[in-house]
Amino acid sequence: MTHLPTSEAVTGTGDRSRPRAALPALCATQITSWGIVYYAFPVLNPRITADTGWSATTTTGAFSAALIVSALAGIPVGRILDRRGPRTVMTVGSILGVTAVLALAYAPNLAVFTAAWLLAGLAMAATFYQPAFAAVTRWWGEDRVRALTVVTLAGGLASTVFAPLTAALAEHLSWRHTYALLALILALVTVPAHALALRAPWPPLPTHTKQHAGDSKTVARSRPFLTLAAALTLNGFATFAVVIALVPLLTERGMSPTAAAWALGLGGAGQTLGRALYSALVRRTSVTTRTVALIVAGGATTESLAVTPGPYPLLVLLSVIAGMVRGNLTLLQATAVTERWGATHYGTLSGLLAAPVTIAGALAPFAGAALAAALGGYPALFWVLAGVSLGAGLLAAVSSRR
Numbered sequence: 001m002t003h004l005p006t007s008e009a010v011t012g013t014g015d016r017s018r019p020r021a022a023l024p025a026l027c028a029t030q031i032t033s034w035g036i037v038y039y040a041f042p043v044l045n046p047r048i049t050a051d052t053g054w055s056a057t058t059t060t061g062a063f064s065a066a067l068i069v070s071a072l073a074g075i076p077v078g079r080i081l082d083r084r085g086p087r088t089v090m091t092v093g094s095i096l097g098v099t100a101v102l103a104l105a106y107a108p109n110l111a112v113f114t115a116a117w118l119l120a121g122l123a124m125a126a127t128f129y130q131p132a133f134a135a136v137t138r139w140w141g142e143d144r145v146r147a148l149t150v151v152t153l154a155g156g157l158a159s160t161v162f163a164p165l166t167a168a169l170a171e172h173l174s175w176r177h178t179y180a181l182l183a184l185i186l187a188l189v190t191v192p193a194h195a196l197a198l199r200a201p202w203p204p205l206p207t208h209t210k211q212h213a214g215d216s217k218t219v220a221r222s223r224p225f226l227t228l229a230a231a232l233t234l235n236g237f238a239t240f241a242v243v244i245a246l247v248p249l250l251t252e253r254g255m256s257p258t259a260a261a262w263a264l265g266l267g268g269a270g271q272t273l274g275r276a277l278y279s280a281l282v283r284r285t286s287v288t289t290r291t292v293a294l295i296v297a298g299g300a301t302t303e304s305l306a307v308t309p310g311p312y313p314l315l316v317l318l319s320v321i322a323g324m325v326r327g328n329l330t331l332l333q334a335t336a337v338t339e340r341w342g343a344t345h346y347g348t349l350s351g352l353l354a355a356p357v358t359i360a361g362a363l364a365p366f367a368g369a370a371l372a373a374a375l376g377g378y379p380a381l382f383w384v385l386a387g388v389s390l391g392a393g394l395l396a397a398v399s400s401r402r
Contacts, residue, residue, distance in 0.1 A: 022139065023147060025197030026132045027154030029094070032189040033127045034155055035162025036182045037097050037120055039268075042244050043166040043261050047175040054110050060244075060365045062114040067362030069121025070128070071355045077125050078134065078351025085202030086135040087194065093126025094190035098183050105179035127190065129155065130354055133334045134347045138203050141343075145282060148334050149275055156271030156327050163265035167258050216345035220352050224340065224399055228291075231395035232333060233356040235295045238385040238392070239326060240361035241368035242302050243267075246319060248369075249378035253309055263312075263319045270323025271330070278331045287339045291396045294332055298325045299389025306382035333357070 041063055049056050080089055100123055103116035125131075132151055140147040162182075169178045219225055246267070250260035281290055301322035308314060337349045372381040 019139065019197060019200035021197035022135065022200065023150060025193040026135065026151050029090070029127065029190045029193050030129065030132055030151060030155035031158045031161060032186055033094070033097060033123075034158035035165075036101060036186045037124060037127075039159045039162050039264075040166045040179070040182055042247055042264070043163055043257075044170060044175045044178060046257060047170055051175060052110075054113070057366070057369060058110060059113070060369055062110075062117040064362045064364075064366045065114065066117040066121035066124065068359055069118050070124035071358030071362060073122050073125035074130055074358065075348075075351045075355055077131065078347035078349075080347075081131055081134040082345065082347035085138075085198070086131050087198035089126050090131050090135075090194040090198060091191065093123050093131070094186070094194050096120075097123035097127055097190065098187040101179055101183035101186060105176045105183060127194075129330065129334065130350060133350065135198065137338060137343055137346050139200070144338065144343075145279060145331075145335060148331060149278055152275045152327065152330050152334065153272050155330070156268050156275055156323070159268030160265045160272070161268075163261045163268070164258075167261040171258075216348045216352075219341050219345070219349060225349075225353070227395055227399040228336065228340075229353055229356055231291070231295065231392045231399055232336070232353065233360045234388055234392035234395065235298065235329070236357035237360035237364050237367075238302065238388040239298060239329065239364075241364035241385050242305070242322065242382065243326075244365040245368045245372065245378055245381060246305075248372070249305065249382065250312075250315060252378050253315075255312060255315075259312065263316045266316055267319040267323035267326075270320035271327030273320075274324030274327030275331055277324075278328050281328065282335075287336075288397070288399070290328075291332060291336075291399070292393050294325060294328050295389055295396055296393040298322070298329060299386045299393065301325055302382050302389060303386035306379050306386060 045056065045059055045063075048054065048059055077089060096119060100116050100120035103119065104113060107113035107116055129152070132155075133148060136147045136151055137144045166178060166182070169181060173181070243264070246264050247257070247260040250263055251257060255263070285293070301318060304318050305315070305322065308318060333354070334350075336353060337343075337346055341349060368381055368385075371384060372378045375381055375384065
């Protein structure tokens, strides 16, 4: 067995070999899980409501409820990950995800449709970024930023691959048959990948990081943690609302649903491009500076989408730039705990940090649709969301004050 450097032993990788297949497997499963469980919904929802007669408010509310379940479940999932590792959690989560998507496909009524989304929320908590980040952080130690970047580069392609694919399938199949086919893809990719590629021994908890700041309860109650959580929560609300509202914004401006789906998908390509630049940003900025800069930049792109009526190529370019900022924000949140408090309680603290962000993201689609209706359209909504991001940037600026 190869003995790793001391720096890696300190962060928890010890002298255990990293699982060679884990990184490519996590890349594949993040693309597939996000693409099918999350990004397929905004593409299919107009067809769902047209076919069933259910209102967009109720279907979006069910989707939002799934995200709330994901946020709440993410806290105990984080504790389990710290103790036991990702294999069982992510494999079971994949099976739940397949079951949930099949239940969506064959839901006979709104109650079953909603229950299926609640089950999907459990699957999200066990398969999306948080468990993948916990796995990479423990196994890769001091090299975690590179590995996290690789995983999020792949994850950024989820909308690029699955938003257009879902739209193309829906042109030839019903939304139910589209979801059924997507469930098959989810099963074939994620279940075996998580079960077979995440089998390496789980390293012990790191205990001597230079950033160690006490037990998880002390950190979670500290002013810097709470202020950072508030900033990320506000920004998360704005970011999730923009993603879900982009398609209706563009269709309101005369674009076809397929063209709007392509714009959303190319925004995912922008996330991949942005994440490729994150390591350079880390080398050149302090953690507070890049946190504030990225949040404010996100608000600026939202404002640009609010004031730009067209043409379509320009709106696509803005979507790509917004995606670049989102891509960096994902890595920013993935490394927020280790950069400030070390890796000892990463799963627990990241679960606590992500919970309010995810809840805000869960409320964002419902609240965004309601605000757009009250404000008279999606451009006005994007103005409000830009202001929310500005407020988040101000909170981030003071989060480092102890």
